[in-house]
Amino acid sequence: MTPRFDKLGVVVAAIVACATFFASFATFRANRIVPGEARSILDALPAAVGPLLLAIVVLAAIVALLKTPLVLRLAASVVALAALAILIGVAGTFLAPAGNTFARISPASGFWLLIFAFTLLLADVLTRLNLSPPARIGVLVLAALAIGSLLISGQWDSLSILKEYANRADSFWAEGSKHITLALGSLAAAVIVGLPLGILCHRVERLRAGVLNVLNIVQTIPSIALFGLLIAPLGWVAAHVPGAAALGIRGIGTAPAFVALFLYSLLPVVANTVVGLAGVPRAANDAARGMGMTDGQRLFGVEFPLAFPVILTGIRIVLVQNIGLATIAALIGGGGFGVFVFQGVGQTAMDLVLLGAVPTVALAFAAAIILDAVIEMTATRRRVETA
Known part of the structure; x- marks a missing residue:
């Protein structure tokens, strides 16, 4: 019988082959800044463990390559990811010389490619299973618990990124707090301003084109350039407006980063508000008018609830976007995880770069999954209510 190949599985298997046999x-x-020495799976792990990981990876790749049941593909991806997560810690302990606090062991390109390949396989399986929104959030929680357990257990303590964290634990949480505050604070401000502006643009057609064009122009300005453009006006405000400096408004720091974000x-919030309100069925509005509802009652009782899933999609875009863009705020003294990214770049310490990049990616990924689930649940509820 001729074996049948899965299209995505071919890609996954190719990535696994390259990562396993051609990458470290x-x-x-x-030490943390000198060039590193590459180690393969067999060289990086104890003699009894290396072949075991190699076998797990190869078998999982074969399962991905062939058209196999979803349950088997799910098991293969989870087992492979779990083995990689656990054994990279074993590699750190195995490679680190006893008593040497300066040595650094980092996951190399092969490890990251394997993580990417099996995460891709897992995502494909979960998509095919068509999980409900609560189930998707549950999977995210389980993944977070698994990673948290490995961190708490000390399994990864010998890895260089955890050593960088140990040296900067206090500043890590302080910068993380700034990062989240910037992302959520600017989102809240955009919602407060953008929702009324979007409603106004929906009601006043002549205003709509002008506002959206201006916001589109803002979107085309590179983030670093926008941060720079805000330094002079905010510096002037801090110098000439009484009390502005006391509120933290100045040319560099959090203020220009917050304003830029x-x-x-504004554009995703305003545009999605306009689109959402425009998509409200005419029949719903006519029925509301027939019931004697005022414009305000129709807006908040009929139009806004029906448009809410679309508006929430704009908020999701903004949150994920802001989590990423907040990294650049470190260039102008705004803090956030970007502090570690740019420190690492300046010191050619890639593990320090990862200390800032990994939590940023994790936050954006988690925010996207959670808000996607909320959007789907909201849209489903609206469809049921209007059926």
């Missing part, structure tokens, strides 16, 4: 699994460095956030 871990990198050993005598707020400006970037």
